[in-house]
Amino acid sequence: MMADNVRPPQTVNRLIIPKQPRMGPIVRVKDLVKRYDGRPAVLDGVTFEVSEGEFVMIYGRSGCGKTTLLNLLGGLDRPTAGLIAIEGQEIVGMPEDQLAKLRLRKIGFVFQDYNLLPDLTVRENTELPLRLSKVQDDGRVSEILSKFDIAQIANETANKISGGEAQRTAIARAMMNSPKIILADEPTGNLDAENTENVMRIFELVTKDYGTTIVLATHDKDLAKHSSSRVYLENGKATLETD
Ligand SMILES: Nc1ncnc2c1ncn2[C@@H]1O[C@H](COP(=O)(O)OP(=O)(O)O)[C@@H](O)[C@H]1O
Numbered sequence: 001m002m003a004d005n006v007r008p009p010q011t012v013n014r015l016i017i018p019k020q021p022r023m024g025p026i027v028r029v030k031d032l033v034k035r036y037d038g039r040p041a042v043l044d045g046v047t048f049e050v051s052e053g054e055f056v057m058i059y060g061r062s063g064c065g066k067t068t069l070l071n072l073l074g075g076l077d078r079p080t081a082g083l084i085a086i087e088g089q090e091i092v093g094m095p096e097d098q099l100a101k102l103r104l105r106k107i108g109f110v111f112q113d114y115n116l117l118p119d120l121t122v123r124e125n126t127e128l129p130l131r132l133s134k135v136q137d138d139g140r141v142s143e144i145l146s147k148f149d150i151a152q153i154a155n156e157t158a159n160k161i162s163g164g165e166a167q168r169t170a171i172a173r174a175m176m177n178s179p180k181i182i183l184a185d186e187p188t189g190n191l192d193a194e195n196t197e198n199v200m201r202i203f204e205l206v207t208k209d210y211g212t213t214i215v216l217a218t219h220d221k222d223l224a225k226h227s228s229s230r231v232y233l234e235n236g237k238a239t240l241e242t243d
């Protein structure tokens with residue numbers, strides 16, 4: 001039913017980062033607290049670690065703080081207290097310009113609403129990060145489009161493609177700068193079961209073929225079970241689960 005949507009690898013993986021000896025966790029979160037003005041803490045002492053190449057699910061009911069946590073991990077917002085280290089580098093007190101560079105070099109973001117530019121084609125949306133950072137396409141755009149099975153719609157504008165295709169394009173775009181980590185916030189929230197499965201296969205392919213670490217937030221407990229590594233958020237606290 002969905003098997004033909006994800007092809008086996010066909011090309012050399014140009015984006016691959018040579019495997020390096022593991023230097024400890026790629027993400028470290030310690031005693032993290034986030035309180036929005038005058039309200040009880042959304043995150044009230046959250047501690048966990050993510051290993052390089054791991055695919056971690058963060059799950060919990062709507063409002064439990066998943067988006068808040070991803071925004072903190074990606075340096076899009078600052079915590080009230082606690083530590084966050086990305087590849088051993090502490091980011092909580094980091095100046096904004098340095099944080100912006102770290103985001104650009106190391107982190108890819110994927111959102112529920114895809115955030116594509118509707119009048120640009122699939123290919124143009126995908127290659128946007130290369131244009132913005134004035135990096136020459138070394139063949140990675142075509143490689144990723146074919147790997148993600150969207151090469152055949154490369155010249156369609158984003159407003160004409162399906163939700164599943166749009167999310168695969170958004171993940172392709174997130175891969176352009178060879179991020180170490182992808183932060184995905186409810187990436188299948190607008191998709192039906194079949195497209196959810198397709199998108200999850202793409203994430204699995206990304207960790208396997210490129211060694212990219214994935215942190216995916218979802219309210220869907222069944223989806224969270226795709227991974228044997230989970231962080232359950234409730235009442236500001238995190239419970240770690242592994243199968
Ligand atoms: N910018 C903000 N200002 C005030 N409250 C916020 C803000 N962002 C989120 N919240 C509140 O924090 C809680 C957690 O929100 P969120 O992180 O979006 O949860 P989730 O993604 O798990 O649904 C909610 O009660 C939400 O209303």
Ligand SMILES: [Mg+2]
Nearest residue numbers: 066067068186
């Ligand atoms: Mg959310």
